[in-house]
Amino acid sequence: MAAKTVDPMVRRSFLMWLALAPLLICNLFPFAVMISTALTPEQDIYAQGTQWIPETFTWRNFVDMWETVGFGGALVNSLIVGFITTVMTILVAVPAAYAMARRPFKGMQAFRIFLLITQMFSPVVLVIGLFTLIVGLGLLDSLVALSVLYCCFHIAVAIWMLQSYFASIPIELEHASWLEGASKAYTLRKVFLPLAAPAMAVVALFTFIGAWNEYALALALIRSSETYTLPLKIAALTGGRYQIEWHHVMAATFVATIPVSIIFIWLQRHLIAGLSGGAVKG
Structure with missing residues (x-):
């Protein structure tokens, strides 16, 4: 009886996963340590010897x-900042990118390079400089002002990504x-934007994650603990203490990853749906 041959696609897939296994382990190892520490009793954390489980x-x-x-307050603050930043970035970047894609102008290539610079x-x-500006405007310790600054830092790359896709x-x-009698506003809303949904989802995801994780500007502009975002709150758990409560730090870090993971999974589902059905719906 002849031996069964292995499908070349299966073999290639197995070899690829085998090659990626070390990288996957390196990426997942910090998360495993984080979860293990978050679930470990306080007295066992400082005991001699490493206990992974x-x-x-x-x-x-x-x-x-x-x-x-x-x-909880820091979580709400980060959600507010991330939501405002994402919505403002999309509202500004989509019309700008659409105008660049559909109404090319002289010097547009130089403008695109400027966006990258x-x-x-x-x-x-x-x-x-930003701290001096915010203090002069009387907006220190304001989550809205922090969101506007985050939006300013994300608009350029958002326009660049959306313009290329549009x-x-x-x-x-x-x-x-238009030949069917639809107005430009109706066409933009019912034809163009559904086709552009995948790119908008990607931009929204990167914008939210960037605002969620940012630390330097928040540290400079946020003063009271009531308006701390998650990066500031978690950093405060490791600074100015005689003994760091690592079980609390890791628990806080783990919970902080949950909203981003949920948003990523949700946007990924809509991204796949948009890629597979956008043209048909249009």
Whole structure:
């Protein structure tokens, strides 16, 4: 009886996963340590010897962390900042990118290069000037002012990404809608934007994650603990203390990753749906 041959596609897939296994382990290892520490009793964390899997899972660490460090307020603040930043960025970037894709003008290539150059300036480089500006406007310790600054730093790359994608959408689809008697506003809302939904989802995801994780500007502009965002609140757990409560730090870090993961999964589902059905719906 002849031996069964392995499908080349299966073999290639197995070899690819085998090659990616070390990278996957390196990426997942910090998360495993984080979850393990978050579930370890406090007295066992400082015991001699490394114990990767705790003997008893202490779910109380999450409750204590939430009650003692004011994590809920910081979570709400980060959600507010992330939502405002994302909405403002999309509202500004979509019309700008659409105008660049459908109404090319002289010097547009230079303007696109300028957008990229602006991304070379880190918020850390501009933090002193931005701090002086915010103080002069009387907006220190304001989540809205922080969101506006985040929006300013994300608009350029958002326009760049959206303009490239918008240019790939055939303009003939809009022409066909206009010939049917539809207005430009109706065509934009019912034909163009559904086709552009995948790119808008990607931009929204990157914008939200950027605002969610940003630390330098928040540290400079946020003063009171009531308006702390999550990065500031988690950093406060490791600074100015005689003994760092690592079980609380890791519990807070784990909970902070949950909203981003949920948003990513939700947008990924809509992204796949838009890619597979956008043209048909249009």
